[in-house]
Amino acid sequence: MPALIFDCDGVLADTERYGHLPAFNRTFADFGLPVHWSEADYADLLRIGGGKERMASLLTPDFVAANGLPAAPEAQKELLAAWHKSKSQHYAAAVEDGQMPARPGIVRIVDEARSAGWQLAVASTSAESSVRAVLEHVVGPERAAGFRIYAGDVVARKKPAPDIYELAIEDLGISTKDAVVVEDSENGLRAALAAGLKTIVTVSSYTAGENFGGAALVVSSLGEIDEPADILSDPLALRPRGEVTLATLTAILESLEAKAS
Template structure:
């Protein structure tokens, strides 16, 4: 296999519940905004790709706009969003540096092994570049992270489920789409990968387990690690035959005959 491309949030680590949600709420408190997202409310916000875009959804609520004295001018709103998002990104990075967001099972095992096997490994995410880099370095260490190119934030005009981020990664890294596997955790991410003509393995999390993953070649509870409970295989349309945890051979089998 030539390419292995990971999403960040929910794939490299369970960042949404333990990182992004508290960072959003800390930012709202910092700016004195009359909103705090519950876990259920945030689950709904996850249908929107991108942190600034999730924050911008608050502008659709006239009561919030009045209570927070949000300006009507679009340029002023963009500046406001940028300030909010910078503060939120700093809060998120602090949570990562404090060790509050450990990597998901299998990540610190699979990524170095894939690199050592000669695969091109990358990360493609709708989150801010700084946040993604922080999570990656926390998950695999700086030495390994330095070998993994990151495509994130506003490097493309449209975010997932638009396939632009994956098309960019394939183009920049000269990957063969027929020999590249994406690892995602959400339907939006799966649709982005499928739209770019890439096979996709899904590792679900608490926010996404109930979503529709019909286009995925393999759906599992996690990548797994030796000594952990066996992974749960929720759907398998590939040639992979996972054991207690996924191996590089399983990932290769997901691509062989598994493209959408």
């Protein structure tokens, strides 16, 4: 049974700009930290996989000393956990308030895949609670119940390491030739490719200028009739007409089989 595996942030919804960045900044204010990440700052920080890891980048010796923060590794680990818990709460509130718009074509392609018997999953470096909240917001609780979710600290290494995708493939009980991934970032693409997975990239607000060499297809979104996708790179000559459909996904898998034979 084939599988369609989505990244979360930037793929299901434009969560980075409208969810994660404001949540980080509200957390810094909560803890009295002299930090406020701009959109430009955050674009650079997205090269670091994982929210805790991005916050950990603040803990330079100078920053720690200037702000009276603990220097011991275990104490810093506890501090990061407290920061991340606060950030997750702010993020969940933003999801509940409907502040993050779903990206075009997600519900449509999920329904197509479900009807055809495909397995559905999300593989993300974000916390599982955050991923589940976004998924339910975007596709609704009934559809979300049919997804497997692989998220947060379930693997030792985060994207661009392939660990999260290798875990997903093993747990879903399929081979790499039976899955298509939807990603939005170079880090995510590198993770999926390193796991041997064909990948569609739907560029997001922070990733448009990244290197997507190796992707099976690069588009502005999955597309809708009233909001068609732009094709940015189409090395397999798939030529989707405004919408990435189940037929597009099947053609990607068939191209992999043809290459293997």
